[in-house]
Amino acid sequence: MIFTYLLRKYIRQITINPYPTIGLDEIKIAIIGLFKEEKKDYCNLFENRFSNYLGVKYSLSFGKGRIGLYAILTSLGIKQGDEVLVPGYTCVVVPNAIIYTGAKPVYYDVGINTFNPLVSDMKKKITFKTKAIIIHHLFGQPAEIDEIKKVSDLYHIPVIEDCAQALGAEYKGKKVGTFFDFGFFSFDYTKNITTGQGGIVVVKDKKNFEKMKAIQQCCKKPSNLFVFWHLLNIIRYRLFLNQSVYFFGLPLIYLIDLVCKMIGLFNTTITKDELNAEKPNCFMIKMHNIFAKIGLEQLKKIDLFNKVRINNAMRLDEELKKLNIETPHIIKNVKHIYLRYALCFKERQKLINLFRRNQVDVGCWFDSPIYPLKENMSLYGYDKGNCPNADKISKEMINLPTHSDMNYHDIKRIINILKFHKKIVGI
Structure with missing residues (x-):
């Protein structure tokens, strides 16, 4: 394997994930954040700037996008015996959020060419138990909003937009996340901007916002270990996984991972609990102030x-x-x-x-x-x-x-x- 790596055809690696979105400004913030805690409330500032970007009134930050989704479902009073419709082509963290409430995820199909919600199948899956519908805008393409609105209006079911892959995408000149009752966004390393870890929920009306705000305030601050690990990732990914230095950087990434595993610092994006439909300990966490500060820099770009x-x-x-x-x-x-x-x-x-x-x-x-x-x-x-x-x-x-x-x-x-x-x- 090492021999094959050394005999590679190209030194420059073309990477799939957008680690290059992390710039020198973000690295500087991350390095300072490793040693110094910020006093200014960057979370509130990030929420306000995010609202301005989308043209909405209410945004709330969370430790991860999936936490924001769980908070939405909780605010809607979704519980055991209820059903939530979700695309049958999604990440495991989405049905997990439903399962954590005690409700049942019910899957509808996606379009064979668009990979987005197949509205005809969505309608077939609606029952008297259906309490919410989750839609997604996969790979950055908005779903067929007008058709989904017809379903929502007909059945009076709240719709939640999964915008994890689509920040800045638009339907008829309006940004996704702003069409229905709720929208949620994710900012991990695979998205078009990253804060290290984090997410935001967009809420349409004041009543739902106040419910969500109460849930947000009950969230705990992430552990120092969690923050340190993700700040370290921001620094090392940018320095070592840049496409031009990838040949030399990847072995260093593996070495750092090995050392971190040995000292118990390693942290995966999706935990073992989540892969077994179990809610992790300390699941409900806030976005850390330093991640919000990084998000402010990313939002400019x-x-x-x-x-x-x-x-x-x-x-x-x-x-x-x-x-x-x-x-x-x-x-x-x-x-x-x-x-x-x-x-x-x-x-x-x-x-x-x-x-x-x-x-x-x-x-x-x-x-x-x-x-x-x-x-x-x-x-x-x-x-x-x-x-x-x-x-x-x-x-x-x-x-x-x-x-x-x-x-x-x-x-x-x-x-x-x-x-x-x-x-x-x-x-």
Whole structure:
């Protein structure tokens, strides 16, 4: 394995995750934050700036986006015996939030081309037990808002927007997260801006805001260990996983991880409890002040980041069409911000292996209907066949990177891999 690594074809690694969104300003904040606690209330300031960005009145920060979702469900009084509709193509933390309330997640299918809510199937899954509907804007493309509004208005069911992958995306000129009763956002390392860890909930009316505020105030401050680990990640990811130094940086990342595991510092994004539908200890935590300060810096750059992603996606569109490869299906009246460029290939694993041999990281969001689970999905109420489109997509999905560290030569390398190996990958 080490020998293969040293004989790699390219020194420059093309990465899938947007670690380059972390700039020198954020690194400076993180380094100072390791040794000095901020007195200023950056959480409140971040919430206000976030509200201004979306054009809404009420925003509330939480330790993670999934915590914000759980707080929303709690504020709605959702409990045992209730049902919450959720896309059958999602991350495990979403149905977990439902399960933690005692309610049952009920899965509806997604569009075979858009990967977003299939409204016709959503309507079929509604019963008298349905107390909320979660929708998502996957990969940065807004869902079909008008059609979902018709369902919400007809059945008088609150809708929660999962905007974890779509900050800055728009439907008919209006930003996602602002159309329904609630919207929630995530800021971990895989998103288009990051605070290290954190999330925000957008609330439409004052009554719901006050309920949510009471829940937020009951949240505990994250542990010093949690804060230290994520500040360390902000620093090391930017310094060592930059595409130009990745060849030298990756071994250092592995070494730091090994040392951190030995001293009990290592912290995973999704815990073992969460992979077993169990609520972790100390789950309900606030966003730390230092993470909010980093978020303020990141928020200044979000429109630029999204512009670069859109431009990179347009280049991919142009080149892939020349190869007769089907490009992402975009619905009318949307601004897709392309957190990732999503494609489906029947020979997915061959293609992944091919990219790896050429030092290109590609993503598999999501290679199972309840990501990252490969088995025991029935523990979450999902059985094979519940959502046929999601089952099919999860076997074929691959994501290409679009982030701001991508340059013309990176995109050309990706295209050439596809161009010169069409027979191998079955395209």
